[in-house]
Amino acid sequence: MTHNPISQKTFTRDDIDWVWVDLDDTIWDFKNNSWDALAMVYHEAGLDKAFNDVDSWRNIYLENNHRLWALYNSGAITKEFLMMERFRVILVNAGYSDTDARKLSPKLSDIYLDRLAAMSRLVPGALQLLNHLRDKDYHIGIISNGFYEVQYRKMQSSNITHYFETIVLSDDIGVNKPDVRIFNHAVAKAQTTSNRSIIIGDNPTTDIIGAINAGWNAICFNHNGCNESPTPTQAIEITHLDEALALLQ
Ligand SMILES: [Mg+2]
Secondary structure, eight states, X not given: OOOOTTTTOOBOTTTOSEEEEOXXXXXXXXXXXXXXXXXXXXXXXXXXXXXXXXXXXXXXXXXXXXXXXXXXXXXXSOHHHHXXXXXXXXXXXXXXXXXXXXXXXXXXXXXXXXXXXXXXXXXXTHHHHHHHHHHTTOEEEEEEOSOHHHHHHHHHHTTOGGGOXXXXXXXXXXXXXXXXXXXXXXXXXXXXXXXXXXXXXXXXXXXXXXXXXXXXXXEEEOGXXXXXXXXXXXSXXXXXXXXXXXXXX
């Protein structure tokens, strides 16, 4: 069931100058790319000694990582803590001593981020959307909470860097979505205004609430209706990126 009170609204180039897209799981297929990178970590680091099988490793990692990202997005923990802790906790739970877990975690983190950033899969419809926006002469920007070590490489690996005129990473300015300061920073950097900006993002609580609070227009990309949180009523909801083409004419 979708919640879509303003689904009929469309925008044109007369209304909007800048279309800002979230990167992970809006354009770049983080979910599937990460799933594959985690298997590489498992095999390269010999984690079969500690975990039953590769899927059990991946699911344990994902649950812990999800919990830590919610804390990171809210500013409760640092990036450095997250990067260590998402591996350390599950290694300790799998029987490693804390000392060994602390030694191994940075190595796993390096392997994971390196393999992840080399992946190139995009979300279905992403290239069509980017081409459409470029053909319609919209300016396109990235606004992402991802780490600078990997976000640029992900875009290079998937050959999409050239679409983006401006890239705003939370890592570069020290605050995460949904903090309105990152949205205000993006608008200032692009020399535009909040009401002439629109975000397309898959996370209602970071991308969408943040953008709305900053006075932006918002399209919430609810993949297959699977979002954990409801789409805010001020946003337009889509379940496939194809739908964004008709909304941005
Ligand atoms: Mg995302």
